[in-house]
Amino acid sequence: MNIQTIIQALHAVREQKPLVVNITNYVVMNNTANALLALGASPIMAHSREEMAEMMSFAGALVINIGTLDSAWTPRMAFAVEQANIHHRPVVLDPVGCGASCLRAETSRQIAKSANKLIIRGNASEIISLAGEKGQSKGVDSLDSAEKAVNAARFLTEEYQCNVVISGDVDFVVTKEGQVQLHNGHAMMPHVTGMGCTLSALTGAFAAVGEETGLAAAAVLGVVGEIAAEQSKGPGSLQVNLLDTLYQLDDETLIQRLKLA
Amino acid sequence: MNIQTIIQALHAVREQKPLVVNITNYVVMNNTANALLALGASPIMAHSREEMAEMMSFAGALVINIGTLDSAWTPRMAFAVEQANIHHRPVVLDPVGCGASCLRAETSRQIAKSANKLIIRGNASEIISLAGEKGQSKGVDSLDSAEKAVNAARFLTEEYQCNVVISGDVDFVVTKEGQVQLHNGHAMMPHVTGMGCTLSALTGAFAAVGEETGLAAAAVLGVVGEIAAEQSKGPGSLQVNLLDTLYQLDDETLIQRLKLA
Amino acid sequence: MNIQTIIQALHAVREQKPLVVNITNYVVMNNTANALLALGASPIMAHSREEMAEMMSFAGALVINIGTLDSAWTPRMAFAVEQANIHHRPVVLDPVGCGASCLRAETSRQIAKSANKLIIRGNASEIISLAGEKGQSKGVDSLDSAEKAVNAARFLTEEYQCNVVISGDVDFVVTKEGQVQLHNGHAMMPHVTGMGCTLSALTGAFAAVGEETGLAAAAVLGVVGEIAAEQSKGPGSLQVNLLDTLYQLDDETLIQRLKLA
Numbered sequence: 131m132n133i134q135t136i137i138q139a140l141h142a143v144r145e146q147k148p149l150v151v152n153i154t155n156y157v158v159m160n161n162t163a164n165a166l167l168a169l170g171a172s173p174i175m176a177h178s179r180e181e182m183a184e185m186m187s188f189a190g191a192l193v194i195n196i197g198t199l200d201s202a203w204t205p206r207m208a209f210a211v212e213q214a215n216i217h218h219r220p221v222v223l224d225p226v227g228c229g230a231s232c233l234r235a236e237t238s239r240q241i242a243k244s245a246n247k248l249i250i251r252g253n254a255s256e257i258i259s260l261a262g263e264k265g266q267s268k269g270v271d272s273l274d275s276a277e278k279a280v281n282a283a284r285f286l287t288e289e290y291q292c293n294v295v296i297s298g299d300v301d302f303v304v305t306k307e308g309q310v311q312l313h314n315g316h317a318m319m320p321h322v323t324g325m326g327c328t329l330s331a332l333t334g335a336f337a338a339v340g341e342e343t344g345l346a347a348a349a350v351l352g353v354v355g356e357i358a359a360e361q362s363k364g365p366g367s368l369q370v371n372l373l374d375t376l377y378q379l380d381d382e383t384l385i386q387r388l389k390l391a
Numbered sequence: 392m393n394i395q396t397i398i399q400a401l402h403a404v405r406e407q408k409p410l411v412v413n414i415t416n417y418v419v420m421n422n423t424a425n426a427l428l429a430l431g432a433s434p435i436m437a438h439s440r441e442e443m444a445e446m447m448s449f450a451g452a453l454v455i456n457i458g459t460l461d462s463a464w465t466p467r468m469a470f471a472v473e474q475a476n477i478h479h480r481p482v483v484l485d486p487v488g489c490g491a492s493c494l495r496a497e498t499s500r501q502i503a504k505s506a507n508k509l510i511i512r513g514n515a516s517e518i519i520s521l522a523g524e525k526g527q528s529k530g531v532d533s534l535d536s537a538e539k540a541v542n543a544a545r546f547l548t549e550e551y552q553c554n555v556v557i558s559g560d561v562d563f564v565v566t567k568e569g570q571v572q573l574h575n576g577h578a579m580m581p582h583v584t585g586m587g588c589t590l591s592a593l594t595g596a597f598a599a600v601g602e603e604t605g606l607a608a609a610a611v612l613g614v615v616g617e618i619a620a621e622q623s624k625g626p627g628s629l630q631v632n633l634l635d636t637l638y639q640l641d642d643e644t645l646i647q648r649l650k651l652a
Numbered sequence: 653m654n655i656q657t658i659i660q661a662l663h664a665v666r667e668q669k670p671l672v673v674n675i676t677n678y679v680v681m682n683n684t685a686n687a688l689l690a691l692g693a694s695p696i697m698a699h700s701r702e703e704m705a706e707m708m709s710f711a712g713a714l715v716i717n718i719g720t721l722d723s724a725w726t727p728r729m730a731f732a733v734e735q736a737n738i739h740h741r742p743v744v745l746d747p748v749g750c751g752a753s754c755l756r757a758e759t760s761r762q763i764a765k766s767a768n769k770l771i772i773r774g775n776a777s778e779i780i781s782l783a784g785e786k787g788q789s790k791g792v793d794s795l796d797s798a799e800k801a802v803n804a805a806r807f808l809t810e811e812y813q814c815n816v817v818i819s820g821d822v823d824f825v826v827t828k829e830g831q832v833q834l835h836n837g838h839a840m841m842p843h844v845t846g847m848g849c850t851l852s853a854l855t856g857a858f859a860a861v862g863e864e865t866g867l868a869a870a871a872v873l874g875v876v877g878e879i880a881a882e883q884s885k886g887p888g889s890l891q892v893n894l895l896d897t898l899y900q901l902d903d904e905t906l907i908q909r910l911k912l913a
Binding site (some may be wrong): 155159160198320322362363364367369 | 895
């Protein structure tokens with residue numbers, strides 16, 4: 131995938147304004163809805179079983195994020211994935227804090243197993259844990275480098291027939307065909323909660339218009355986060371500037387800034 | 392209702408600091424609490440049945456927003472409305488995404504039917520859907536113009552003995568006696584999640600001091616959003632500037648800016 | 653406790669980056685996670701019983717905040733406190749809106765009774781209500797001054813073998829040995845929702861590194877809030893500036909600004 135494909139995907143999101151259904155955690159619902167709106171997509175946060183079949187019938191993609199997992203929500207996530215499969219919709223799985231509890235690891239694997247068109251987006255520790263290796267996470271923050279997670283990601287692409295995005299200092303987009311590295315982003319970004327969750331939500335928007343690798347979302351958020359952080363005194367202004375920059379992003383800026391390898 | 396009445400209502404909120412009980416969605420709880428505080432009201436977000444009778448006994452108004460509807464919350468919403476009725480408190484209903492699922496439409500109608508002193512606030516698609524016509528929504532975003540929803544709103548005022556606020560490029564405040572148009576606001580506002588939910592919350596604060604049409608809230612948010620958007624580079628700073636502007640709003644600014652028709 | 657101890661505690665948080673488990677309310681989950689990250693701690697918001705034993709085995713502290721209390725969550729809070737006791741972890745209790753319903757008062761007392769290493773942080777009305785006296789709250793906002801709550805706090809230190817932080821115009825840190833007053837902060841702070849909840853979360857981070865009185869958190873947030881408010885036009889920018897200032901806080905600023913008595 132090259133930069134022209136990324137730009138086409140961005141244009142497609144802005145033109146089609148796809149509906150992205152999010153079953154996500156309480157902490158980031160507001161941020162991720164705002165990031166989807168700033169990108170040009172149409173977010174809905176919904177978790178009721180009673181309306182999920184309807185929602186998935188006209189949605190473009192489903193994002194499942196287990197950040198504040200609750201046993202009452204797990205069967206609803208499973209049902210939403212079934213509905214996404216019926217309507218051939220892509221599913222993005224964000225296995226937040228996957229290594230922090232057995233509940234999270236098992237729930238994530240169950241979702242990954244059942245989704246037909248799947249992209250997994252996690253930090254290095256989450257990807258390593260999901261693959262069943264011993265990752266080093268502390269709660270929801272990663273203590274492993276993205277490089278170390280690439281083998282685990284490769285395993286996941288085979289195990290679940292999916293693509294994987296590992297976010298970190300360097301982002302890795304791993305498919306069965308190979309891998310791409312992204313060298314954008316900024317050291318201040320992990321000081322804002324839910325930055326990874328935002329990446330997963332944007333991945334859903336791009337998947338809804340046919341971009342199945344997660345690369346376009348990682349590219350856009352990496353560039354936008356980098357620009358926003360350069361203008362920010364701290365994580366408070368970073369959040370604000372990130373939404374502004376995402377809203378204003380043009381092709382030229384994306385081309386100039388993007389560091390693909 | 393003229394501009395002087397709006398200003399009196401604003402003064403009343405700031406002096407009385409009414410307690411507004413919100414059963415609202417997870418996405419906007421923080422925004423709407425902050426908007427109520429910036430306006431001068433006192434917000435509480437509560438959804439437990441066990442405390443709702445006590446809360447409604449000293450609250451000024453109840454706001455019910457179905458944005459992240461859950462069957463576990465529906466009976467609590469119904470109970471809260473009963474308690475509001477017992478204490479003669481106004482109820483504001485925000486039928487978020489009403490056209491996106493049968494669950495939402497039915498729940499909204501049930502609440503509308505049971506509330507004695509009711510104001511409904513929705514976008515055009517939501518108002519049309521609530522009235523039982525075929526609206527064009529995509530998730531929670533409206534694809535219909537506010538003008539098209541005025542007939543539906545008129546139907547609702549009779550059906551539920553209520554007043555209706557339709558928000559959009561132009562806002563319409565519809566009562567049995569007639570309608571008022573508001574030409575404030577800004578095209579950037581729909582790019583922030585929960586702007587309509589904020590309007591519903593503010594409507595609750597004004598209803599608590601006796602303003603039963605929803606006009607004062609629409610006027611204040613329209614003016615404040617317009618000023619904030621003019622100072623903003625994107626939806627991130629719009630959110631921040633909106634709270635600052637709401638906090639600082641004085642009579643003169645409101646009079647100068649307000650475009651009633 | 654003197655200023656040097658506060659600075660050492662700040663350094664310890666930044667070096668150890670303790671994991672703070674929060675069972676907190678929906679309104680403030682995002683803010684308090686961001687405040688913990690800006691301080692240098694590692695937040696996790698979790699409420700599932702199935703993962704709480706694991707989480708508390710490697711967490712540094714537990715923060716329980718009853719702001720959007722739900723009977724489904726109460727037994728989980730109790731279980732989390734049991735686990736914190738087993739692992740000798742400190743528990744911070746934020747009895748939000750304690751006087752607004754019997755449910756809140758009883759739940760708060762139950763938690764206070766069961767926690768072995770406890771810090772309670774509330775506004776004056778909450779502390780008075782928790783002690784069983786007749787406080788004057790309106791929902792979650794305090795109508796009592798912190799001074800009036802000091803006697804109630806003293807009672808709580810004996811009743812529950814804990815330390816108490818009363819936040820208000822003047823903050824009081826009350827232990828069995830005595831009390832300290834903090835004269836920092838700014839009148840704009842109560843216009844942002846969840847400022848008290850943020851103080852409770854930060855108290856958890858400091859407790860995780862051994863600061864058991866709550867003073868370090870009150871000092872840091874008082875100074876940071878004061879600086880941020882001076883740079884802010886309203887409560888919107890205050891939130892943003894607060895996170896930036898917390899992220900940038902250095903020893904010198906803390907020493908210059910702190911008003912202990």
